[in-house]
Amino acid sequence: MMNAEFTYKLLAKDGAARRGKITTAHGEIDTPAFMPVGTLGTVKGILPEQLAETGAQIVLGNTYHLMLRPGAERIAELGGLHKFMNWEKPILTDSGGFQVMSLAKFRKITEEGAMFQSHFDGSRHHLTPERSIEIQCLLDADISMAFDECTPFPATEEVAAESMRLSMRWAKRSRDAFKRRSGYGLFGIVQGSVFPELREESAEALKQIGFEGYAIGGLAVGEGQELMFETLETTVPHLPEASPRYLMGVGKPTDIVGAVLRGVDMFDCVIPTRSGRTAQAFTRRGTLNFMNARHAADPRPLDADCTCYTCRNYGRAYLHHLFRAGEMLGPMLLSRHNLHYYQELMAGLRGAIEVGRLDDFAFEFNNQYSADDIAEI
């Protein structure tokens, strides 16, 4: 562990978009950054060294999953999550709030926190802002997230306001519970659904408390890309220029490009690995599905222009064969390609901001990229 201060340095701007660098106890993160998701202490199907090779500088761990299996105290006894999973670079953990809403059974939300039953063994748990922060500290996350309630979508303005205000009170308790340590940071989470006034109120409340970074929560929950972008446009201007901004759980490549254009610095999403396990590969022209028989006799690499391990060493016919045969190597190779693709996209976005050509980059990207499964690249 380095003894660095937790800092965000703004290196360049291009419109609303920012090129920056976050420094944490376990290393630096170039932003805009994509964080692969390692829910249970492993990014599914890829070794840590291979993950670093794709360009990943930080991974996300899930508080909800890790508190249930193998338990936060257990991981702390074993030296923390970095050591446990053999990942020496930075880790961000979420607060558990989102999974309590989406996965847990029989949840009950009170002012105090959330009571719930585990989704896999039915055991009872209590998660409060204080306990969430304690767990994230036990995991030794470089970046912890304030505990929040993820507002359902759609929600009336009244419900969204009540939920957001509860999250703001929890944000204050999270801040108070967070033990300040050099190189570690706590991010607040802006809520307020798709209501600009609520988003503004939430952002102002968080700035009053003061955090090392500001996340935008409650999006990518079914509102659609247009409404997500609109919400970013009315929310981001209320966030401090001097801190990193993180759009939680996003997203597809076009979501990321659009959000970077609107001033977002950090992203996390299961799409590259989940797609990789279900035979879907990302390319600059759109996705390819390797279950499709048209790949069966095709000797070409997935993407001739891609420099990832998979594209350098295997043909499409082989990838098709692996998925048809149900071999583990299929998900391994495609997850690795997709993670590489996402990191290359981020590198492209960073480079474009540095030279002030992000609009051109985004135009060309959106022009090339098809949302549907494509026939050819």
Add this chain to the structure above:
Amino acid sequence: MMNAEFTYKLLAKDGAARRGKITTAHGEIDTPAFMPVGTLGTVKGILPEQLAETGAQIVLGNTYHLMLRPGAERIAELGGLHKFMNWEKPILTDSGGFQVMSLAKFRKITEEGAMFQSHFDGSRHHLTPERSIEIQCLLDADISMAFDECTPFPATEEVAAESMRLSMRWAKRSRDAFKRRSGYGLFGIVQGSVFPELREESAEALKQIGFEGYAIGGLAVGEGQELMFETLETTVPHLPEASPRYLMGVGKPTDIVGAVLRGVDMFDCVIPTRSGRTAQAFTRRGTLNFMNARHAADPRPLDADCTCYTCRNYGRAYLHHLFRAGEMLGPMLLSRHNLHYYQELMAGLRGAIEVGRLDDFAFEFNNQYSADDIAEI
């Protein structure tokens, strides 16, 4: 591809045991050798580079599986099995005979060959000695195996004799069908169940035909280690000293040690990978099962003396967690360890033969190794 002759060089002897080197079109194989099984064109859960790193110099491919998926002609069009699966070192393919007996539905054996239905899609196929050899040539196997009938166990001496003699006629047809190419070899397979006279008759018949190597088939099918060793003792003396000897489908570590003592040079088995997928790890003291809760809080490596990737980077508690959580990384890490273990065992056997101390090595090995799941190493 090198243009080497297919050769076997006997480098040292220690009792019946032999230290040798096989040269093939795609490289050399130090014997005694263990061949990981890559049934469908991938050794499950491990990348080719990682496999080579364990010390593996040759892998086995299954004719039966590959003829059904993706098809031998398809693989040939794509440049052969080495290129298809990104493995540049030697490959041995079996003849399909064993899987027709153990996996296929509605099989019918005639003098001509075997009619059967695919175990996964019900499609009808005909496998003859000529077609088996053609498939193995299409796959570009460095070592092809003669097509044989795997005699059921137990079998009466009469049934075993009839089955063996059919296999010997098929061996002659296999030899005739095999296109001689520099660096490529064809192995005959001794059958005869557990009857010494039949094994001798079979070995003599194969020697009359003449092969680049001689396999011992029809063992490890339920006869037990003692009877397997007895059969080796009465069979191996009838095999030519100048050719490699391959015990098919074997086996557990103690099987391999005992077979090397009795003059066997080559082995293949799914045990290291299958065990790796089911949480079982090999150590010099026996196996550990990582589903067992006693590993849950144990920070130590699987085997502190092991130099494999898994043991250098992860603790037992993490391996336990991965298997409990059903994460792909568990099978990946344990298969890699087990394959490393098997290759280290072979290296130990080779070293012991070179210095004339194989008896000591085997005594010490068997003394340390427990057949049961062990509590501690």
